[in-house]
Amino acid sequence: MDAPDPRVIPPLAALLAFERAATQLSFRRAARDLSLSPSAISHQIRGLEQQFGTRLFVRGARSVRLTADGERYLAKVSAALATLDEASRDMLRQRGETGGELWISSLPFFTSAVLLPALPEFKRRYPQLTLRIEATHQYADFNSSRVDVAVRYGREHAAGLKVEPLVQVRGLPVCTPALVKAGLRTPADLSREVLIHVTTQPRAWPAWLKEAGLPHLAPRGHLWLDSVPAMLEAAEHGLGVALAMAPLIRARPGFGKKLVAPFAFEPAQHETIYLVSRTEQARDRRITAVRRWIADAVARAS
Missing domain, CATH: 3.40.190.10 (Periplasmic binding protein-like II)
Incomplete structure (x- = not known):
C-alpha cells in the first residue's frame, strides 16, 4: 500500500474546523466549540475550498449549509477523525496515562x-x-x-453524547442583609436597587421579573460581570442584587449571613444542569x- 501524500492531506486544524462547522451548520458555534473566532473558522474552510477547488458550504445571510461536495467530504472526515480519536485513546490507555x-x-x-x-x-x-x-x-x-x-447549564443536543439531568435550578435574588434592612422587602422594591447580571445569561433577570409580574420594572442601575462567582462576590460587597441558582446557592459559604434571599416569591420557570x-x-x-x-x-x- 502506497504511503499517503502529505501534500494532499489538509492540516488537522482545518479538518476540525470543517467537521465542527459542518456538524453544527454554524461557523459561530464551531468557533465556540474550538475556542476560536468565527473568522478563524471561515479562514480554515476557505483554505480547504481553495485546496480542492470546490465550495464546501453555501453561505447565507444568517446560516450556512453543506454543498453536495461538502456532504460527501463530511462523511469521510468524520469517520477519519473518529478513527484518530479512538487510536489515540487506545495508546493512552495502553500507557496507563488515563487510568488514574x-x-x-x-x-x-x-x-x-x-x-x-x-x-x-x-x-x-x-x-x-x-x-x-x-x-x-x-x-x-x-x-x-x-x-x-x-x-x-441548559441542554444542547449532540450526537454521541450521553446527557443526564443533575438538578433543576431556579433564579433566586440574593443580597446583603443591609439592603433588606434598608427596605428591600418585595420584588417591586428592586426599582431602587442595582441588578447584577452575568454576561452569559442576559435574559435571566428579565425572565425573573416577568414571572414576578414586573416585566417593565426599571432598576436604579445594572452591573454586568463575566461569571457567577464574580456576580455573587459583588452582591456580598453590597453592590446590588444578584440572581443566584437555587437550591445550589444554599451551599455557598456565608449564605444566610453574607447573602440572604429577601423575597418569598419563587418562579415556576426552571432550568436544568446536566452531566x-x-x-x-x-x-x-x-x-x-x-x-x-x-x-x-x-x-x-x-
Missing part, C-alpha cells in the same frame, strides 16, 4: 459550590483517581479535547465513579 486521571469541564459556580467542597470525599472514595477540573462557561468539545465529563459524557464511555469505571460522586455532591448541596 479524569478531566472535568464544569461551570464556575457549580465548581465552587458543589465540586470543591466535595473533593475530600472524592479522595477518600477513589484515592487512585486524579481529577483535573476546568471551571469554564465554554461548552466542552468532546471531539478534540481530553474532557471526560462536562457539567452544563455530559461520551456514549461509548458509559461503562467506563472512572466515569461511573465520578457520576456517582457528583450526584451525591449535588444532593448534599441541595
Whole structure:
C-alpha cells in the first residue's frame, strides 16, 4: 500500500474546523466549540475550498449549509477523525496515562459550590483517581479535547453524547442583609436597587421579573460581570442584587449571613444542569465513579 501524500492531506486544524462547522451548520458555534473566532473558522474552510477547488458550504445571510461536495467530504472526515480519536485513546490507555486521571469541564459556580467542597470525599472514595477540573462557561468539545465529563447549564443536543439531568435550578435574588434592612422587602422594591447580571445569561433577570409580574420594572442601575462567582462576590460587597441558582446557592459559604434571599416569591420557570459524557464511555469505571460522586455532591448541596 502506497504511503499517503502529505501534500494532499489538509492540516488537522482545518479538518476540525470543517467537521465542527459542518456538524453544527454554524461557523459561530464551531468557533465556540474550538475556542476560536468565527473568522478563524471561515479562514480554515476557505483554505480547504481553495485546496480542492470546490465550495464546501453555501453561505447565507444568517446560516450556512453543506454543498453536495461538502456532504460527501463530511462523511469521510468524520469517520477519519473518529478513527484518530479512538487510536489515540487506545495508546493512552495502553500507557496507563488515563487510568488514574479524569478531566472535568464544569461551570464556575457549580465548581465552587458543589465540586470543591466535595473533593475530600472524592479522595477518600477513589484515592487512585486524579481529577483535573476546568471551571469554564465554554461548552466542552468532546471531539478534540481530553474532557471526560462536562457539567452544563441548559441542554444542547449532540450526537454521541450521553446527557443526564443533575438538578433543576431556579433564579433566586440574593443580597446583603443591609439592603433588606434598608427596605428591600418585595420584588417591586428592586426599582431602587442595582441588578447584577452575568454576561452569559442576559435574559435571566428579565425572565425573573416577568414571572414576578414586573416585566417593565426599571432598576436604579445594572452591573454586568463575566461569571457567577464574580456576580455573587459583588452582591456580598453590597453592590446590588444578584440572581443566584437555587437550591445550589444554599451551599455557598456565608449564605444566610453574607447573602440572604429577601423575597418569598419563587418562579415556576426552571432550568436544568446536566452531566455530559461520551456514549461509548458509559461503562467506563472512572466515569461511573465520578457520576456517582457528583450526584451525591449535588444532593448534599441541595
